[in-house]
Structures are given as C-alpha cells and as structure tokens.
Amino acid sequence: MMESEEMSFGSISCVVSMQKTLRGCVLKIKSNLSSEIRKNFLTFAVCLSIVFAALLFRNWNIYPTVFADEYIYSKFSRLLPLSDSTIPGYVYLAIYSITNTCGDGFLSCARILNVLFFVAAAPFIYLTARRACTRGIASVIAFLSLLGPINSYTAYYMPEALYFFSFWLFTWFVLQLDNSSDSMAWSLGGILLGLSALVKPHSLFFLPAVVIYILYVSRKNGGDWILQAFRNAFFFIAFVFFTKLLFGYFLAGKSGITIFGPMYSSVASSTTSNFQRYLELFNVSAEILKGHVLAISLMFAMPIAFAINSSFNMISSKAEVKTDQKITFYTLAILASLILVTCLFTASVANTGPYETAARLHMRYYNFMLPLLLIIATSQLSLEPINGTLKWRAIAAFPIGATILYAVYTHLMPYTPSLVDSPELRGFTSNSTVFHVLSGISFVALAVWIYDARAGAKFFIYLFMPLSVFFSTTYVNQELRQRLIPDVYDKAGIFAKQHLSNEEISKLLIVGSDLSGLFRSLFYLDSTQASFEVIPEGTSYELSKIPVGKEWVLAIGDHLSRKEMPLQFPMNGFTLDRIVIVDFKKSSWPGVITKSRGLCSAEGWGRWSAGETVALEFAMPLPEKFAIQLVARAFGPNVGKEFMVHVGGITKNFKLNASHERRVIEFVNSQKDKTIKFDIPSPASPKDLGLSADERKLGIAFTELRIVPL
Structure with a gap:
C-alpha cells in the first residue's frame, strides 16, 4: 500500500514539475517576446499591415489555381467530417472549416486566414534572426521572407500558410533551447512539432534532423551530458507522437490515430x-x-x-x-x-x-x-x-x-x-x-x-x-x-453551380480531357457527390455509360454532339445536358413528363402499374435513337411473361422477374414521338391472388426509367 502511494505521489510530482517547467518557460518566452517586439512595435505593425493589405489585394478575385489540392482540402475541411479525411492535417482542416460560415465566399475567407497566418510568422522570423544579427537586419530578413514568392501560397485553399507559421513558431522556440534546457522544455518543443504535423504531416520528415540537432546542442565540456541528451531526445520524440495522436483522436476519433493517413501511406507503400x-x-x-x-x-x-x-x-x-x-x-x-x-x-x-x-x-x-x-x-x-x-x-x-x-x-x-x-x-x-x-x-x-x-x-x-x-x-x-x-473549366463550374440545385449537383457528372481543369470545375460545385471522368481529347462521351445515379452531364469541350439530348444547354466551350430520368419514387416530374396514366401513387421504392396500360408523355420529343434503361420487377402472374413497350409505330418486348433488375430496350424514333406506352400482360390484384385486401390491378413495379441517346 505504501509503495502504491509513493508511486502515485511520484507521478503527481512529475506532472506538477512539468507544469511548473512549462509555465516558467512560457512566461520567460512571453517576456522576451514582448520586450523585443515592443522596441519596434509601431514600425513593425505598420509594415505588417501594409504587407497584409497588399497580399489581400493581390489575391482578390483570383480564380482557383492548384488542383486537385485545393479541391481536396476544401472537401475535407468543409464538406465531410474530419474522420473521413484521407489527409491527417486535422488542425488545419478544423480551423479552415469555419470558412463554411462564408457561404459561396469560402475561398475568399480562406485567403484571409492564409494571409493572417502567413504574416503572423514574421515576428518569429524576426526573433529568430535577432539571435544572430541586429534589429535592423532582422527586420530586413523578416520582410524579405514575407515579400518573397512563397507568399503566392496565400492565394490557395491549401495549408501552406498555416504550415509556414507553425514551422517558424517551432523553430523560434527550439533555437532558444540549449544544453541547459531540461527534458520538460524539449517536451514543449515536441508538442509544437506534433501540432505542426497536424497541419501537414510533412513536419515528421524533419523529425530525425531535429533529434540530431538536440544531440548536437546538448554537448557540454564536462559532466555526463550524453545521457541527458538522449533523455531530451526521447522526451521530444515521445511528445511529438503523443500530441499528434491525442489531438488527432480528439478531432477525428479513431481515424485520427494515424501517422500519415491513408493517402500518404499508400504513396509510401x-x-x-x-x-x-x-x-x-x-x-x-x-x-x-x-x-x-x-x-x-x-x-x-x-x-x-x-x-x-x-x-x-x-x-x-x-x-x-x-x-x-x-x-x-x-x-x-x-x-x-x-x-x-x-x-x-x-x-x-x-x-x-x-x-x-x-x-x-x-x-x-x-x-x-x-x-x-x-x-x-x-x-x-x-x-x-x-x-x-x-x-x-x-x-x-x-x-x-x-x-x-x-x-x-x-x-x-x-x-x-x-x-x-x-x-x-x-x-x-x-x-x-x-x-x-x-x-x-x-x-x-x-x-x-x-x-x-x-x-x-x-x-x-x-x-x-x-x-x-x-x-x-x-x-x-x-x-x-x-x-x-476564367477559362472554360471555371465558367462551366460556375454556370452549373448557379443553374442547378444542390440535389441536382449531387447527380452531376463532369467530362473533359484536362484532369486539373476537371478538379477546378468540381471545386466550384462544392459537392462531395458530384464526380468527373477524364476522356481523351477529340473523343465523344458515350452517354449509355453514364454511372447509375447520375442525371446531369457537364461536358467541357467538344465531347457531346449538339441537340443530342432532350434537355440541353449548349454554351461557349461547354454543354450542360440532362439525361432524362423518371424517378418513380417522386410524385411528379416537372419539365420531364407532362402526362401519365396507368400508374399508382408513389411509394418509397417507386410505383405500381394500374391496369393494362401505362403511358408516359414527355415534355419534349424523344431522341431519334435512344435506349430505355428500365429498373423494374414483375408482379405475380406477370413474372416471366412478355411485356410490350411502344414508341411511335415500333414495339419491343421484354421480360421481368420477381426481383428488381435492369432492362435496356433500344428504339429508333424517326417520327420524333413523345410518348412511351407499356402493355401489361396479366394485370392482377393482390386480393385476387389471396395476398391481401388490395384490389388494384398490378403488373409491374417501376423504380426508374432513363432515356439515353445512342
């Protein structure tokens, strides 16, 4: 019992000692920082304000540039929970998630944060330089650093500006430590590097270099400094990973307990x-x-x-x-x-x-x-x-x-x-x-x-x-x-965002030949469900291969023929088309179907046919050549029997089983007819079959119907 109490008391003493050490270290740093900055505060503040304003002005109204990076960081910080992120920069993602409050202006808000963090690194560059030179030269270095080409990163929805700040905060702190610094001070350095690794995991790449630096600066002329040097390095490494994993778990749950995350781990493997x-x-x-x-x-x-x-x-x-x-x-x-x-x-x-x-x-x-x-x-x-x-x-x-x-x-x-x-x-x-x-x-x-x-x-x-x-x-x-x-990819993305609802955007497929341009169009759409497909320059996209669940096609470049689809918006350099899809779970189809008969009311899975015939009259003539892609199942005595579908004077037959399946029926519609009719072979009610009291004459369960031009 006494031994347990002594161990408990020792643990508490260790924690208290660490708290005192860290508090004293922070107070000392704060004092040094305040006294140094205070001497040139007004001049420094004015210059930083000018740089801040200049960068904001330079970045104003610049269209997105870096893809797929900007799209990926925007998606994981704003559109998905942190636990779904394949990049473990959880601190960056959490901070920049506040750009959601800016609505469609999220990129401008991200740039303001970028400039803020970027300029905030200047005092730490200055204080680091002051350890080796005069105030005037240190100021020159700080502002040359801000005015250099690296400030172009403030225009992107990327973590580089925050990473720049985190690196210089860490560097300024670590360069103050020497062979008189204890393990607790180096532990605080480990915490700072761990937090930096949660901005970009790339911080871990220079961890070995920092460990070598710790061993180097721990040298002394006398005494057993080697053991202390390795102790300092151990505490530093331990707190780097402890901080990264702890904060990662706090922000992203179990998914946050990772070193490099799925994306970078796959590259490493x-x-x-x-x-x-x-x-x-x-x-x-x-x-x-x-x-x-x-x-x-x-x-x-x-x-x-x-x-x-x-x-x-x-x-x-x-x-x-x-x-x-x-x-x-x-x-x-x-x-x-x-x-x-x-x-x-x-x-x-x-x-x-x-x-x-x-x-x-x-x-x-x-x-x-x-x-x-x-x-x-x-x-x-x-x-x-x-x-x-x-x-x-x-x-x-x-x-x-x-x-x-x-x-x-x-x-x-x-x-x-x-x-x-x-x-x-x-x-x-x-x-x-x-x-x-x-x-x-x-x-x-x-x-x-x-x-x-x-x-x-x-x-x-x-x-x-x-x-x-x-x-x-x-x-x-x-x-x-x-x-x-803006180029055609910018214009296409902006047009689709303004023209389509969020639900329609989720059912949009973008096709084009430029991968980075497609990511840029996707960036404007601000949706995790919209997708793209790269096709070679000069080739046409086969609409019959459009993925299930997609209704709209945004073709950037000459990848779709004009007037190929009933609902088409040809623009300068791109075309927004809608595949005609009848979702039978809906109560109506405005702009798609003007009249329908022979259908029951909508249910959670779709609609039943009612009677011997189902007729769908579309708002626009059907394509000259097209395929009906039907998702349906047959009811009772209709299973395995021939259903007939008519377009104009042409009739085709098909069969259905008792479970939902997809059927593709091709037509040549030379008369530009607008109506599709289905003949039900054996309508029957559940009451007639002794299944229930339902007296409706059912034959086919419609879930979805697509009109795909050929």
Whole structure:
C-alpha cells in the first residue's frame, strides 16, 4: 500500500514539475517576446499591415489555381467530417472549416486566414534572426521572407500558410533551447512539432534532423551530458507522437490515430515493393537531387558555402555551442533531410500521372525554411563570425560556384520549375535576362565572400536578395494574376453551380480531357457527390455509360454532339445536358413528363402499374435513337411473361422477374414521338391472388426509367 502511494505521489510530482517547467518557460518566452517586439512595435505593425493589405489585394478575385489540392482540402475541411479525411492535417482542416460560415465566399475567407497566418510568422522570423544579427537586419530578413514568392501560397485553399507559421513558431522556440534546457522544455518543443504535423504531416520528415540537432546542442565540456541528451531526445520524440495522436483522436476519433493517413501511406507503400524498385527509386532520386542542388546553389550560393565551411569547425570543435553555430547546424540538418525526402517522394510518384515527372522540383516541401539561409548569411555580420581561413572558404565555395556556372549553361534544363511547386525558382528563371543577371550577382557574392566573408555577406543580403525577391516575386505575381481571367473549366463550374440545385449537383457528372481543369470545375460545385471522368481529347462521351445515379452531364469541350439530348444547354466551350430520368419514387416530374396514366401513387421504392396500360408523355420529343434503361420487377402472374413497350409505330418486348433488375430496350424514333406506352400482360390484384385486401390491378413495379441517346 505504501509503495502504491509513493508511486502515485511520484507521478503527481512529475506532472506538477512539468507544469511548473512549462509555465516558467512560457512566461520567460512571453517576456522576451514582448520586450523585443515592443522596441519596434509601431514600425513593425505598420509594415505588417501594409504587407497584409497588399497580399489581400493581390489575391482578390483570383480564380482557383492548384488542383486537385485545393479541391481536396476544401472537401475535407468543409464538406465531410474530419474522420473521413484521407489527409491527417486535422488542425488545419478544423480551423479552415469555419470558412463554411462564408457561404459561396469560402475561398475568399480562406485567403484571409492564409494571409493572417502567413504574416503572423514574421515576428518569429524576426526573433529568430535577432539571435544572430541586429534589429535592423532582422527586420530586413523578416520582410524579405514575407515579400518573397512563397507568399503566392496565400492565394490557395491549401495549408501552406498555416504550415509556414507553425514551422517558424517551432523553430523560434527550439533555437532558444540549449544544453541547459531540461527534458520538460524539449517536451514543449515536441508538442509544437506534433501540432505542426497536424497541419501537414510533412513536419515528421524533419523529425530525425531535429533529434540530431538536440544531440548536437546538448554537448557540454564536462559532466555526463550524453545521457541527458538522449533523455531530451526521447522526451521530444515521445511528445511529438503523443500530441499528434491525442489531438488527432480528439478531432477525428479513431481515424485520427494515424501517422500519415491513408493517402500518404499508400504513396509510401508503393515505394517498398522489391529490390528493383529500390534501385529504380535511387537512380531517379539522384537525378532529382541534382535539380534541387542546382536550384539552391543558384539562389543561396553564399550562405550554403558558409554553412559547409563552418560545419567542419562545428563538428570538430569541443567548445560550447554558440548561437550562430546552432542556427547553422539546424539549417543544414533540416534542409538536407527535407531535400532527400522530397527527392524520394518525387521519384516515387514520377510517371504515375500526366503531371508527375522526374523533372518536377517540389521545392514547396522545404521552401518554408529558406529564410534560415538568410539568417545564417547575416550571422557573419556579427562580432565573432565563424568564417575560417580564405583557403577553406575557397574549398567550400568552389563546388558551389561550379554548380552555378553549370546551371547558367544549361538554364536548368530539363527541370521545370512551376508556380506552385517552386515559386522562388519559377520567378528566378521566368525572364532569361533577369536569370543571367541574378545568377551573375549570386556568383559575384560568392566570390567576394571567399576574399572577405563580411563583405560577401553584405553583398548577398543588401544587393542580391532584394533584387532576387523583387524580380522573382514580380514574375510570380504576374503569372498568378493571369488567373483573374476564367477559362472554360471555371465558367462551366460556375454556370452549373448557379443553374442547378444542390440535389441536382449531387447527380452531376463532369467530362473533359484536362484532369486539373476537371478538379477546378468540381471545386466550384462544392459537392462531395458530384464526380468527373477524364476522356481523351477529340473523343465523344458515350452517354449509355453514364454511372447509375447520375442525371446531369457537364461536358467541357467538344465531347457531346449538339441537340443530342432532350434537355440541353449548349454554351461557349461547354454543354450542360440532362439525361432524362423518371424517378418513380417522386410524385411528379416537372419539365420531364407532362402526362401519365396507368400508374399508382408513389411509394418509397417507386410505383405500381394500374391496369393494362401505362403511358408516359414527355415534355419534349424523344431522341431519334435512344435506349430505355428500365429498373423494374414483375408482379405475380406477370413474372416471366412478355411485356410490350411502344414508341411511335415500333414495339419491343421484354421480360421481368420477381426481383428488381435492369432492362435496356433500344428504339429508333424517326417520327420524333413523345410518348412511351407499356402493355401489361396479366394485370392482377393482390386480393385476387389471396395476398391481401388490395384490389388494384398490378403488373409491374417501376423504380426508374432513363432515356439515353445512342
């Protein structure tokens, strides 16, 4: 009993100790944050407000751009419960679910949230930079980070802006910890990373790098620091997964107890088939890695060379870890791990779709951390920079300089930077003259750094980076603003949303030849039940193959012949058609059937025929060639007997069993008749058969009838 009480008391003490540690840590951070920001609050706030307003203005009225991503995130955050999401970004999905309150303006509300979170990262970038440079330079870095091409992500219904904020909150906190920090402080860091992983699970990809960083900064000149370092790493890892799984369960139930979720798990499983697959992935990844090395060397040559040079001193040094060393090591570890994971991912999905190639550079999987390279560049402007000798700087810079020259010579061929995957590189390479000028300045900054590290850092920060940000952001904004003009997929989706009711949209099928465009049309419809089908350019869609449950077809492009269907809305570049469907569960069919006879009243499953004949007169002439797709069953003595159906002067026969089944009956309607008649072979009442007191003369149970043009 005493032992149990001691264990209970020890557990309570541990929890209390952790609470005190975390509370003290938070208060200390809050105090430091307040005092630092207060000194430049007015100027900082005004500048942030200007950036906030500028981004909102830039994003205003831009049509959706990134598909299928924007559709997927919109669907899982707004239209489905979190437990149904295949992407475990539950914190992002939960926060952005509030855009439902904006109605059809949900995209605009999402962009406001994006800009808010994106700009909110600035204080943490500033405070991180302040650990290595002066207030003025830290402010320059913060605003260069916000003004860079990465701000294009604020225009998308995607988690990148919130992810940007969560990464910099985590980075700012972790870089304050050192070998004097206890396990409870590192546990709080684990909580922050766990929450970031609930914005995008990609945060877990740099978990190994952070663990290595924890071991590095825990070094001491004396004492048993190794055991404490591993204890810190253990608590950090434990709280990352504890936070992710606990909050995942809280937000999404049992479905939330997952690491990467169904979507990313399926991608991962596809990379682990056999040895030949491993070899193929390795070869493709090596080629992709080459592209990322070229890109990073072009845009961040000087800080990369400095990081490589200083890493030799950091690893071999036995002295206490300095602030600039911590930031440099952290930057290298994060960048290296994320580039390797990115290369593996790109290789794993290469050639799996029309847009997935090994030439894509998915820099968006690590471009949120690129401001760290600016910070380590400015660390050389401090009083005691880690510069090494001219000889070692030249050795570190030589391969980087050669890489720049090779990138300029090849113009990064065959790699294809894009607005979404790699906005920084896209802006950098959009104009050939600007590309060569910026590449030349980057090379000169590297050369100056070899001769004089401090001068090279100034050249890079004060000349190259402002020019790079200005030109690359200008070209990215120009490309993004092209989406102010809707294309045919935008117009088709908007038209269908305005013309159809929510129930009709749920029965809509979109067909076209552009996969991303089809997702965009689907985005406007704002429905989880509307679907699409990709068909080759120049081919016609066979309406006889329309899926069960679909009544409307939105054909984008020349995929349906004009006047092919009774209810058709031909527009400029797309056609909205309605398959004629008679749902016998309904009480009437306005706009479809004008008169009917020989039918009983509607029931939950459909309608019975009443008497010897059923006649349906349609509002418009039936197609010249069409098929009746009938879902029905026969009653009593009619089972297995011949039913007759008439259109104009043509008669066809069919049989039905006692259970519901589908029958397809084709007609040529040369007279453009509007009426379909059914003859019932043996009408009988349940009373006549001794089944019930029902005296209705029944013969066939109608559930659904479709008119499909041939």
